[in-house]
Amino acid sequence: MSDLMIEVKGLRVTAGSADGDVVEIVKGVDFTVKKGEVLALIGESGSGKTTIALALLGYTRQGCAFAGGSVRVGTADVLALDDAGRRALRARTVAYVAQSAAAGFNPARTLMDQVVEPALLHRLMTREAARAKAVELFRALALPDPDHIGDRYPHQVSGGQLQRLMAAMALITDPAVVVFDEPTTALDVTTQIEVLVAFKRVIKELGTTAVYVSHDLAVVAQMADRIIVLNGGEVQECGDVDQVLDAPEHAYTRALLAASARKEGQLAPGGVSTEAADVPLLEIRGLSAGYGRIDRNGNPAVRVLDDVNLSIARGSALGVIGESGSGKTTLARVVAGLVERASGSVLFEGQPLSAGLRGRTSDQYRRIQLVFQNADTALNPSHTVEEILGRPLAFYKGLHGAAARRRIGELLDLVKLPASTAARRPGGLSGGQKQRVNFARALAAEPSLILCDEVTSALDTVVGAAILDLLRELRRELGVSYMFISHDISTVRAVCDEVIVLYAGKRVEAGQRGLLDQPPHHPYTGLLVDSVPALKRGWLDARRNVDVATLPPLSDDAVGTGLCSFRARCAARVEGRCNTTPPPLRTLPSGAQILCHRSADELKLLQPLRGVA
Structure with a gap:
């Protein structure tokens, strides 16, 4: 047909397994795509989606090979090309x-x-x-x-x-x-x-x-x-x-849609009762941090976090949301001891935590684990999964040999990976599989607090939902707590009990997770909530007129002055107040606390204006 641009018939792709067998990973796929x-x-x-897409370029990943079928793009028979x-x-x-x-x-x-x-x-x-x-x-x-x-x-x-x-x-x-x-x-x-x-x-x-x-x-x-x-x-x-x-x-399609609905937070987060816990597991007071040399006044050359306060109870999960550059990852790195704070304090079970790893006890080191966002750089490509998971087991638990292998099998099962994964290297795993190995490595230490930095961003809907189920299960059974950093608001809704919203290093809103569901919000939180794609046609077209500005750094006039750093993007700003006076801390009907000059009633009236000026 003249209007066809892509025609794939009977495409088959195979891959070599760890034991030398050949596994078929794309099994006779047929489809066509019209021009435009x-x-x-x-x-x-x-599932084979990237493998099939790469076949349109005549390319297979290392260890894979075309085993049959044809791929035609325009007039080119792709698989027949030299x-x-x-x-x-x-x-x-x-x-x-x-x-x-x-x-x-x-x-x-x-x-x-x-x-x-x-x-x-x-x-x-x-x-x-x-x-x-x-x-x-x-x-x-x-x-x-x-x-x-x-x-x-x-x-x-x-x-x-x-x-x-x-x-x-x-x-x-x-x-x-x-x-x-x-x-x-x-x-x-x-x-x-x-x-x-x-x-x-x-x-x-x-x-x-x-x-x-x-x-x-x-x-x-x-x-x-x-x-x-x-x-x-x-x-x-x-x-x-x-x-x-x-x-x-198809039943599988219905399962994908159901998993997407679960991710949207239709399942309530499961935790343990913290009523009897007088001392938070983690408490942060007046934290300021950044990068570069710290001057005599305690200011880093580049300030990323400014006067951040939060607490995490035993067995609970705190969500930290905000755009890229808002300071989320720096916050996790400060708690982990990878970035030294400029001022403020970090308490773990009521005891001060040293700003760096050198001053921490081995038990504190073990009980606070960080799962990095980018599994590609977090996992050593030359080591097998067994070696990657075996190292923390040996370091923290003294496990070797058969005992370590048994525990590795349990960890892989926890993160929904087959036992055969242990013999593979990261290069032979998908992005989602690598992230699950990354998570299993943190679990090997049996931590009390896991700092999850975008741990589901690389996972598909079904696997992501399974990981969220796992997080809830670990909270119920082990009482593990989370600081859950994400730009995915639906995931935060599904996992977390409380939420803080960071903008350019400042905590602009904090409260129970329900603050994401019902306005009024801080104007910046409203922008984030309104930017979550809806599972319906035409949603993006309706958003075309919203001019989303780039997140500016924490401005010099906001540092030390306490001025609202969101004011340049805020449609609800009050000239003569927002640019001259620090915003007060207000409590909304939801119980959430926000830094804003606008009252709850004013924010309700201004909902149609919410967004970017």
């Missing part, structure tokens, strides 16, 4: 936007040099023409200062901006097909809207055919025309977005 259509591939980690033919296909006919933009850019080269590189490698235009086209794409993708942003280096732009720059790199060759592989998974909610709106607009304007890989059903509902549901390397269901989301035919 957006097809979404959804499913759990290991190496030179596949190199010519990639970027020019089929382009790829990866999940981690940070890993896709060379930190030593300017952004412009890297964005124009595909056009120059394929000799499609001169360098001057490529630079001019890149600027046009920067403008179309709503990047700030499009004429000059290309002169920056990767570390000088935000994560959302870097993701859009990767899209510009993919689109500069005018490819017929673009593969988007989980491009917004690691982004906070406001940045995600910004990126999705830009992607959707450019795809429509250029008439690009796209394949969108995701485990986020709410995102898929905004981006795709059709959905293919995958499980175990096989197609379970294929249909229009409305049909798949509203009237799913």
Whole structure:
């Protein structure tokens, strides 16, 4: 058919297992995509969605091989091409936007040099023409200062901006097909809207055919025309977005939708009673922290946290939410002893914690564990999972040999991984599997407090829901507590008892998790809540007119003065008050405390104005 851009027939991909057997991971997959259509591939980690998407570029991961079938993109028979033919296909006919933009850019080269590189490698235009086209794409993708942003280096732009720059790199060759592989998974909610709106607009304007890989059903509902549901390397269901989301035919699709509903917080968090606990497990008072040399007044060169207060009871979970750059990860690192505080105190079971690891007891070191956001950099790629989990068992528990192997099996079972995973290395695991190994390593120490830094951001809906169930189960059985850092508000709703909201290092709101469900909120909390994608068509289009500004750093005039750092983005600001007087601490009807000049009644009246000025 002349209107077909992609035709996949009987695609089979195999992979070698640890014991030398060959395992079929994609099992006879068939689908077509019309010109200008957006097809979404959804499913759990290991379902084959990324493997199938990469097949459109004629590429398989290390250890995998094409075992049968055909892949046609336009007039090209992809699997029949030689190496030179596949190199010519990639970027020019089929382009790829990866999940981690940070890993896709060379930190030593300017952004412009890297964005124009595909056009120059394929000799499609001169360098001057490529630079001019890149600027046009920067403008179309709503990047700030499009004429000059290309002169920056990767570390000088935000994560959302870097993701859009990767899209510009993919689109500069005018490819017929673009593969988007989980491009917004690691982004906070406001940045995600910004990126999705830009992607959707450019795809429509250029008439690009796209394949969108995701485990986020709410995102898929905004981006795709059709959905293919995958499980175990096989197609379970294929249909229009409305049909798949509203009237799913396959039981597995219904299970995915049910897991998504569970993630939205329809299950209440399960904890242990803390009524008898007089002393919090963790208490933070007046914490200020940052990076660089601390001056004689206790101020770091770069201030990230300013006067933060919180407490976590035994067996409870505290959610910490905010955009990238709000100070969430720095807060966890201060508690873990990886970043020294500039001022304030941190108490663990009523006892002061040393600012650094050197001054802490071995028991304190064991009982506070940090699960890092990026499992790719947290796990040693040269070690097997057994070696990775065996190290904390030997260090904290003195376990070796058969006893250690038994415990490793129990830990893998806890995080829903098969025992055979122990013999594999991180490179042979999916992103979700690596994150579960990362979590199992923390559990090996049998901690009292786990600092969870975006631990479900890389997980698909079903596995993410299983991890949330695990967190609740551990709280009930072991009384373990969590500081749960996330940009995913629905996950915080599902896991946490209490929530604090950070903006540019300041605690702007704190209270029970119900504060996320019912306004009024602090204006910034309202922006975050309104930015969570809804599982319905058209939601993103309704949000197009909301201009989400970039999160500014904690401004110099806010440090020490106590002025509201959100005022530049706040539609509810009061000129003459917000820019001259520190906001008072108010208590809302929900019991939440906010830093704001507006009263609860005023915030209710201003709900239609909530957002960005």
